[in-house]
Amino acid sequence: MQPAPFLLCASLLLSSLCPGAENRKDGNANLLALTVLPQNIACLCRGPASHGSFVHQLPLFANLLPFDANTTGIVTTAGLRSFGQVISLVLTTRRSGSRLPIQIMLDSSAPWVDKVCVDTMPRFDATCVFLEDEWAAIVSIIASTFQNVLFLDADCLPVLNPGPIFDQGSEPFTSTGLITFPDFWISTVSPLFYKIAGGLEVPSVSSRSTSESGIIVFDKARHADTLLLAAYYNYNGPSHYYPMFTQHGAGEGDKETFLQAALVLEALRGQGVYKQPTAWMKPGAGVKKGYWDVKMFPSVHGRSEPRGKWRGMFIKQVDPMEDYRAVMAAIEKAKTSPPETKQLAGRAEQEADFLTNSTFLATLGTLKLEHDVSRIMFFHHNGVKHDFTRITDSKSGIVATNAEGEYLRMWEKPDWIIHDFGRDVEKLLWQDSIEIYCQPEMAQFKQLRKVCAKMQTIYEKVYV
Template structure:
């Protein structure tokens, strides 16, 4: 009997380290949320991250003592014309008291920004892809992850979650983890913070997810943003434009519609001409936290107070109002304030290139305009996605078109495009180098494929299934492979490993018929 007890004790001693390891990883990836899932385990004795305590404290300390902006009407929807400048739309009327309060808030936050930016946490020399999701769009994230891996990318991926379900938890632990994806639950990250962070809206999650990921170099992708070419080379040593800027943004179709009041509130900075650039399209963005902590935190301020003030100030209810303008405009404002350093502002030292020349800082807003691709079904055309250019190809053609200009000035001169006229007519990028397809016309969430009239599934005049993107020749010519066929194949495998049996069968039927 004693021998048996000793044997049990020995086995228990051997098993204990394994059990501790398992519990550690369960704690690492899961926490209990009674509103969402019964599969996750609550973190024990969780201490709030010092950065997040400071983050919310500083943002609340800068809360504007102004009434939320409300106004009728909206900025006109205009396709950007780089040859044509005109007066900006002036729709917002604000009392002098509210404008003064917003100025005080903005200036106070900027003044504290140099110290605050030094506390932005990240793991040095790490690079990865970040996205954000919740229960409503998690199916799109699965599609995006599959496309990332099909492109050949080996970058790790962080999915920052604002909510959870049992199915999401299972996919995070099994399918996504096998694809080098980590799910980060913000409910875990913020556990123990007092007072608890406020409830955030759709557009605010982008900046929160970038900050929550420990990657230093981030390629942010919306859940409906599909890379069709490998983006990893963007981050290679010496790869331009990232090497010399640390920030890459992409264009939308529209004329910028920020109010002049925004530039006044931001410190009476110069209002850029409308010919300088299009409005921004923030479905994808590349940023280095080591060079742009100030840019990210000012963008966080604009988003934290976006719904009440800055979304309206930056778009005036124009197309796509939300977070889209907050990132590039944060960089432009910091640049302008640095140039106005005699005005009493305390500029951040990150706004200058390092003297050793090894870590330059600026911004690159891609000049190649997006293209729209769609599908015709039963005589009706529907836009499927926006094509956005490979930034390395964009850099190549822009530099070729402006080779006589001072390249160093370009990185931080917000009025550069206005000095060279219509640059879009002078660049001819390789049309097969569109790297990203922003699938905002039809959301590729295959869990919804059974819904009546779901636009993923379309029938022709004869009642036959149609491909998503049209003829395979077009797909192969522009991507080098039948991306759509690969996506359906891999997505079918994923969803057939879940309890969604009817979804699985529908996807199998379509795949067999079309591909």
């Protein structure tokens, strides 16, 4: 597969990047926990591969961003080791009622994976796209043919239909085109990053939480520049930006690159340094643009096991439409002005205001948010993976027994799930997965015969 033209340009531009920044862990709880050599800061601030140079050329790159206009779908990444998780994702998505097409970006395969991709996935309107190398979330979003993308990690299950996120007039997507979801920790972005990004104001540590990269909603028409700046951060991530974004904090990697790209471009627009053209916002010209970082913090669900052991299973993330409703209701109740809209100096009239609500504490202050906690949309299985191809592996954590040797459910008693979602999500996932792994044509694969037998045994003892 040949890289898209803008990736070739980016590779040439970035090939002269300076050596990696030196960094260190710091036991103190201060914001500046990195040691970066002055010449490395200068390299990122000036020169052909600098942050400013890349931002200046974003309109050119954005014009080359490929997608099919007015298309919407789900994108995920997987390989041989995680394809079982993708099967669970696809099955759960369809049980949620969603009919959004799904594109699965694969970096590795096997005969059984090929067979599922060719013979089974089309029944679920899911397509496998084979790539030569391991591609991260950022490139999967870029490579997808969809304009409007819901990106999900392979271990993320949509238990509530995500389709309405993209409905006409649905907020916050209609007014922003970008939705991110929070992680558990406060932001620890180094002040050096804001210096490199253009001498931007350094936000307070408590202004917002970190974001996670396992669930992202993108309109590539409105956010081509945001997406490509995030790609720049990821391209130079291990050597430069990943350490600056977390200072060796929890989850160092691509998690902060998406929202930071949006924050930086908005700040540069506010300074008049970056003026976004609209000609390439096909067909998003004149449409509102901004970003929404979900305000409701995630919560964890787990399973109690023998000898007092508790095993984390998944993180619960709220429906972003419910989050928006809760924020608007709190603002209305407090009789304050709506979320900040900024009329940026020097912008063309056809460019709409940017809805910016980028912080939890700084934006909302003491407002009390009253979310409908039953409106959980995603189970992000960061604990035990929902990969039934590993059900015969005792170390996978999928199978557990109580003191009497009886099999346990993955998610414990289903009462709250049935109440909130109107169905036994876990039971249906097992039921649908058995239909996949126990297809007659899968019997040619020895390991899948074992998977089928084990799943049928557990299902009959636990779910029937």
